[in-house]
Amino acid sequence: MGSSLLQKRWCVSVCVLCFSLTSGVNADKTVDGTVFVDGKRPIAWTDENFICATLDWWPPEKCDYGNCSWGHASLLNLDLKNVVFLNAVKAFSPLKIRLGGTLQDKVIYQTEDSRGPCKPFAESPSELFGYTDACLPLARWDELNSFFKEAEAVIIFGLNALHGKSIHPNYTATGPWNPSNAASFIRYTAKKGYQIYGWELGNELCGKGIGVGVAADTYASDTIVLYNLIRDIYKGDNAKPQIIGPGGFFDSGWFEQYIAKTAGSLDAVTHHIYNLGSGRNEHLIYRILNPSVLDGGSDVFKALEASSGVREPQQLLGLVNLEEPTIVAVIESQMHSFLASGKFNQHKHIDFLASCSMQKCR
Numbered sequence: 001m002g003s004s005l006l007q008k009r010w011c012v013s014v015c016v017l018c019f020s021l022t023s024g025v026n027a028d029k030t031v032d033g034t035v036f037v038d039g040k041r042p043i044a045w046t047d048e049n050f051i052c053a054t055l056d057w058w059p060p061e062k063c064d065y066g067n068c069s070w071g072h073a074s075l076l077n078l079d080l081k082n083v084v085f086l087n088a089v090k091a092f093s094p095l096k097i098r099l100g101g102t103l104q105d106k107v108i109y110q111t112e113d114s115r116g117p118c119k120p121f122a123e124s125p126s127e128l129f130g131y132t133d134a135c136l137p138l139a140r141w142d143e144l145n146s147f148f149k150e151a152e153a154v155i156i157f158g159l160n161a162l163h164g165k166s167i168h169p170n171y172t173a174t175g176p177w178n179p180s181n182a183a184s185f186i187r188y189t190a191k192k193g194y195q196i197y198g199w200e201l202g203n204e205l206c207g208k209g210i211g212v213g214v215a216a217d218t219y220a221s222d223t224i225v226l227y228n229l230i231r232d233i234y235k236g237d238n239a240k241p242q243i244i245g246p247g248g249f250f251d252s253g254w255f256e257q258y259i260a261k262t263a264g265s266l267d268a269v270t271h272h273i274y275n276l277g278s279g280r281n282e283h284l285i286y287r288i289l290n291p292s293v294l295d296g297g298s299d300v301f302k303a304l305e306a307s308s309g310v311r312e313p314q315q316l317l318g319l320v321n322l323e324e325p326t327i328v329a330v331i332e333s334q335m336h337s338f339l340a341s342g343k344f345n346q347h348k349h350i351d352f353l354a355s356c357s358m359q360k361c362r
Contacts, residue, residue: 049154051092056101057134059121065280075099076120076140080147089151096197097148100158100247102210104203106133107160109141109185128167129211138188145194154197158247161202161214161222173205173212177222183229190233198242200270201226206258207251216254219246220261227265242267250300273297 055078058070072078079085089095103121106129110118118135148155164178189196201223204210214222227243234240246258247270259269275296276287287293 049094049096052096052098052156054098054101057103057107057121058101059131061123075136075144076134080143086147086151089153093152094154095151096154096156098156098158098200099144100156100200100203102129102203103131103134104158105160105162105205106131108133108135108163109160109181110135110138111181111184112138112188113184128162136185141185141189142192145189145192149195155195156198156200156242156244157196158200158203159226161205161219161245162212165214167212171209171212173209173214174218176218177201177225179225179229182226183233186229187233190237196241198244198268199226199230200244200247202246202248204248204272206246206248207254209248216257217261220258223258223262224265227262244268244270246270248272250303252303252306271300273300 055073055075056070057074057076059074060068060071060077062068062070089097106121106127110116115138118137119132121131121134123130124132145155159182161177162173163181165173165175167173186199202214202219205212205214206216206219207213223243223245226245230241230243243266245262245266250271255269255271259266275293276284281287
């Protein structure tokens with residue numbers, strides 16, 4: 001993965017490939033044909049650093065279908081001194097790690113000017129997503145960044161986009177984003193010299209949302225606030241973190257409006273694809289091996305091209321620096337199943353390693 005050729009990105013092209021096709025019409029009759037593949041013009045570029053993973057927030061008490069599978073795998077309780085885990089992350093270096101998930105929009109960040117007790121998530125059926133708000137201690141944030149530095153990981157942090165908003169019974173959130181807590185947290189991060197590749201606003205709040213939705217124009221305004229915040233905090237830095245959003249499921253009308261209204265303030269448009277379905281499916285392995293299921297992920301890109309005016313989209317795997325100003329579409333959770341997957345598949349964890357793939361929008 002470290003060759004100079006790959007570092008420049010690579011393109012697989014075949015000048016002209018000609019071969020003979022033979023198809024059986026019946027037992028004693030064949031039809032011969034010739035297929036020409038023009039490889040002069042590549043259809044895709046693959047960056048060398050295309051693999052990513054997510055560290056989520058779910059507590060050990062999180063259960064699905066009677067299966068409590070999360071254990072100590074969250075940002076708050078993961079064993080960062082586990083040598084096997086460290087070596088696994090280093091093996092994919094530079095692995096892109098997204099810090100976020102469903103509960104990220106319920107996280108408050110401890111700051112230097114507010115070092116009160118940090119409470120963990122607690123089950124509460126009446127609360128959004130079934131849990132109370134929780135806090136990320138600064139000491140834990142320091143530990144995480146020490147681990148990321150040693151593991152040579154590239155970090156994308158998902159911010160709480162619901163802070164300051166009003167949640168209504170019709171599953172919508174209104175009002176402007178309150179950036180005060182995030183601003184203090186980001187300033188601390190920048191002051192400590194912690195390297196953050198991108199700050200992403202919100203998780204699965206676009207369109208109808210998962211649990212709650214935010215209107216596109218409101219989300220765009222919040223994103224612009226984040227853009228101005230990052231520009232101010234990282235003023236003078238040669239490499240500013242990327243501004244990323246919305247990190248949710250594709251809705252053509254919503255995305256079209258959001259992209260238009262964040263022009264000049266957004267570096268990457270993120271969306272999620274869970275085309276393997278629920279982990280409860282006992283035939284999950286066969287879905288993973290079914291090409292027609294895997295090909296379904298392309299439907300989102302086709303819809304994005306149609307709704308957002310993408311011209312000759314170029315798929316890139318990995319968050320790479322492009323030579324010209326551009327917005328790219330990123331798949332953060334490609335070909336995944338959601339909820340428990342082990343209990344119903346011989347108690348084995350069944351999933352694909354996530355890939356971050358991008359598509360040029362402008």
